[in-house]
Amino acid sequence: MKHTRHVKDGWFYETCPMWPGMALSLEIKNILYDEKSLFQHIQVFETQNHGKMLALDGIIQLTQFDEFSYQEMLAHVPLFAHPNPETILVIGGGDGGILREAGRHTCVTTMDFCEIDDMVIQVSKQFLPDLACGFDDPRVNVFIGDGAAFVREKTGVYDVIIVDSSDPIGPGEVLFKQPFYECLKNALKPGGIIATQGESIFLHKDCVINLAKITRDLFDRQAYASFMVPTYPGGNIGICLGSLGPDLTRPARKIDPGIQEQLKYYSPEIHKAAFVLPYFARKMLEHL
């Protein structure tokens, strides 16, 4: 096995200053890809028990074992909260998983997609076709570039914007700042919704509070959903949402039984439940 910075004795170790003193480890069978792009270090591993895994700068982005939870929640919570999403924008998400999920909504007519790193898209097409199939949808328009710059040029265009960003270290940092959220709001149609990768209520309290404050100040409604992804740090991640009208905490539309059967995590019940936060997190976000 080729030896890289994050691999030792057949195990991948995920360490990061954002969660000091802890490391998630997965047993590795093989390194399938290991190169640096202009923006980040891209690795794809075949793990022993969790399928293929994509890591960027040593941070796990997804495993085939549990990616459904993240992709389904980040896509379907905002899309089902909207009564009729037609035009949507996805920022980041170079693996294609959010596009795969968003494409299940037949009311969606256009999916603009802006990813900074084309190499993530190409690597995902090569090694993760079960996610990258999202790019095969003819409603998808791919733009390569900084999502913050892309959205700055848009006014009143989108019903729903989903930001599937990596952590706020490296190219994703700009996607956690107030000016970006102001541009997201400006890019929405009346009644529009944004949903952004909202880190963990256990491990990233300052980040969660900051996102909640920004969205509370800018949007008519703000809410935070929390759910499980076992291979993310602490096994937990959240979505920070802002709305120019619709209630975010419940679906505005019925889910087609055929679509429900294709999903593994999202359901109308878990949509509502994800907004019921542990008491410490509720207090943390109530008293901003």
Ligand code: SAM
């Ligand atoms: N939820 C996943 C996680 O953090 O584990 C994120 C997965 S997805 C692969 C994150 C993507 O965001 C990466 O492909 C990265 O290149 C992209 N990205 C980071 N900063 C960006 C920016 N400023 N504009 C557009 N895309 C960006």
